Amino acid sequence: MRSRTILIVDDEPRSREGMKKILRVWAAGQYEILTASSGGAAMEILEETPVELMITDIRMPEISGLALVSQLRKKSIQRQPSVILVSGHAQFEYAQEALRLSVVDYLLKPIGREKLIASVEDALKVVEEQEDIVYMRKMADPKLMAIREEEAGLSDPIRKAMHYVEMHIEEVISQQEVAAHVHLNVSYFSSLFKEQCQMNFSEYVTRRKLQKAKELLLKTNLTIIEVAYRTGYQRVKYFNKLFKEYEGMSPGQYRSMRNGVEAHIP
Structure with a gap:
């Protein structure tokens, strides 16, 4: 270091x-x-x-x-x-x-x-x-950044859905509950979200949760288990798998890189 x-x-x-x-x-x-x-x-x-x-x-x-x-x-x-x-x-x-x-x-x-x-x-x-x-x-997710830059052009239901995700980031979030929250049927909400955000709703939720996880890894001393729970993942093994799939490294390696330690990424 x-x-x-x-x-x-x-x-x-x-x-x-x-x-x-x-x-x-x-x-x-x-x-x-x-x-x-x-x-x-x-x-x-x-x-x-x-x-x-x-x-x-x-x-x-x-x-x-x-x-x-x-x-x-x-x-x-x-x-x-x-x-x-x-x-x-x-x-x-x-x-x-x-x-x-x-x-x-x-x-x-x-x-x-x-x-x-x-x-x-x-x-x-x-x-x-x-x-x-x-x-x-x-370290910001480029796909989330692209959506944020175009946020003004999104429809009201989609903006409300994104706000709902933000407010419930520590919980398990289903497409059904969010569609109901914005008063749309699930099928229409799903197609509308994909059309306006260039990704399906489940991918958006995953990316937003992992972005929050990265912030917690960088700014707090929470354990990886606690970070997983704070982002709505009760199974830490699944959280680690998702994190590595999207970021190319484990949560521990990601935190080590921020602290100036050269992490070995297989």
Whole structure:
């Protein structure tokens, strides 16, 4: 598993090492804390190492912290880190530029331990949220996405049926009960759904349940048995079979991939 990294950039050794010491104790081995004494040295690290968060002083010789972030935003590096700017001077222009560069926080020296840790934790939450959004977009079912994009053109009964599935995702859902809910006979509902959604209703329910299962696998620590139950599958063996059929891997392998572990998929 790749270690997660925080980079501290400051030309003042005392400030740089002080922040490193605080964050090393706070991280307790969960993050690697790297340091750089200049913007140039920082850029070399950033080009070679994925960094979740960069804390950089603004006023440094040669390349200022603001110039470093500006250069960073223009580069096609593997990962754009969240940024916390640090300054010994409160200047409105710095704050304005920080906003323009999408900097997470702007701290004034001297920085107390609690303030530094609180700012770092907030910045890392932003990183996690962004990673989840990117990952969920990559993992989204393309057929469900296609239906969602055309949702405005669907008939009212079909939209109501999809809403019913959403509200009863933890239950066993039958075509008969949904057809009754939208006041259509089963045969007509079945043909209408397939015509408008380009898949039959049972496939839609399966795909929607598995999409929910993927979200639970990524965002919670629920066991696979609990994930199966939360998506309306009482037989875990059947849930595993369906998941592998649609995703090409088991639920456990899927979760491992999100955690950065290379899953073996036979």
